[in-house]
Amino acid sequence: MTTADVVGPDRAKPLEEEQLAGGVRGLYERAWLNLRTGNLGPVPIIVGEIAVVVIFGFTATNFFTSVNFVNLIEETAGTAMLAFGVAFVLLLGEIDLSIGYLAGIGALVVAELQLPGSSLQMNGILAMLIAIAAVALIGGVQGSIVAFVGVPSFVVTLAGFLVWQGVILNKLEQRGTIIIQDRWINYTDLYIFSHLAGWLIAAFFTALYPISILYKTIVARGTQIAQQNWLLVGVKAAGIAIAAFGTVAICNHGKIIDTPEGLPLACVIIIFFFVLLTFLAKWTTFGRHVYAVGGNAEAARRAGINVPRIRVLVFMISGATAAIGGIIFAAQVNSVALTFPPGNLLLNAIASAVIGGVSLFGGRGEVRGALLGALLIGTLQNGLNTANVSNGWIYIVTGLVLLAAVTLDTVARRLQARSGR
């Protein structure tokens, strides 16, 4: 659901006669221009994802099954959630190293609040809301130290990394594991929609892109701005429809013994936040200001933007997404254990955003990059797992893919600079 595209360079509005032609020729010219100038967008990562799927489809025995597909979604959901927050923090030109353990804190708070037999034993939904708010607040405090005091975010969040790790250790060292029994909490990763509900959800999300285009066209009516390339819109809409209905079709096809599978709630949560955060980044003043602060904080300040406020809010988003991701991870195993968060969660989340093309230096990248990156890493690790490759090799391959993706991006950007775009 790449609603964000419409705002980007796609809608270039030439003042002069350089106007790109419409229709097939326009699409071809645009693609060629982008290719020549190294403006590849999400194409390489989508190609990479397809390649990974094809390779494992042939090499790993249980990879190309719908049950594994559902597994893949449930495994990737938490990482993708954290990667969304990472994308925002990176857009600002900052870093948040604490999210791995903030995810742990989110899960821990939920587990404590729902604990049967304790004085609290709260409703799961309420517990989750409280946990998300609490961790967002922690993010806000860390962000305030960055924004108002001026301590580098690397240091503040490294301190957070240690502190929150310590808190989790203290809480769980004696008890080892807290079991989560509340069904609402466990649903976040494991609930499976009925087939019909799956189709309806796919239809809903597929409709969002055409609706966004329709809205833009209505708003632009009567002004002199360039029209959409309708062929490109059609191609994108078709791509989104195929992805959405394809996902549901594969999920619905699965059967564990005799129980039919379906679309997992985790998938819907991820897509929901993807749409929400893309909207926030690309359609609202706040998002515009995040890009501005990441691009040139001084210019943003002179333009009257309240830069510290933007910084604090972004760290709060980072905290909130970390908490949601943490809850999803906890739901996956119905518990919070001392081993939480799962190994490499922080680095996987950052790698996801970076593979997805979000610049470490701020101001460049998209929320969709985080989703695509998480999907690529998730598929890769799932595929290697099902192919019975050792953990060591999984790390090595993930590392090499990260390096390759960023190298490709850097080379493409150099081309872009050379062609003066």
Place this chain on the structure above:
Amino acid sequence: MADTPLLKLRDISKSFGSVQALNGVDFEVSAGEVMALVGDNGAGKSTLVKCIAGTHIPDSGEVLFEGREVHIHSPKDAARLGIEVVYQDLALCDNLDVVQNMYLGREAQRFQILNEATMEHHTSETLSSLAVTTIKSVRQTVATLSGGQRQSVAVARAVMWNSKLVILDEPTAALGVAQTEQVLELVRRLGQQGLGVILISHNLHDVFETADRITVLRLGRNVGVFERLKTTQQAVVEAITAGVPTRVAGIPSTAGAGT
């Protein structure tokens, strides 16, 4: 003097600790006029401009805007009056496109959603009203623009908000010959459109190309105000380097000024 000047400063003083940066300076600029502000380093140009832009508050003296006395305490006050400053180190975000930069901090919205169509439309309009034709697309990022084009965007942004007075701080400092010409042309056009323009520059060539009048400061005091058509670069250079700082009573008549 038939019209009241757009902006008139009377007897402005400002000191930082023991350093007297401005000492009883008078200054004025009329609507539709390009007033150059020149002087050697440390003459007080920047301080004077910051007093107008609200970054500094003068210790004494009065500021008249459109004939009324005003107190400018912050950049926001200045903006409210219609005073915009274009800084030397361009305050643009490289990663944003032209439209996004033009509207930065004052985005047009509809139901809390950015109204891209309106912003794009007005940006195109503003640029073409200033005859900025070298920018191919208002949706290209500022990083891809040349220095002159960026400066044009920065100036256009200052103009777009119904501003009455535009202050340009060394607008051509970092530009090549052709790009400088582009920007000077733009500065002249601002004057023709009825805005007051204050041009701060070290480059007398630029000043003589564009300005209607030239105010010379030296060591925080007025040396004099020259009308471009009645003076020479020689005379202005002398005023900058060796002029006798005077407390001018009133400003020389503008009658027959080069407009």
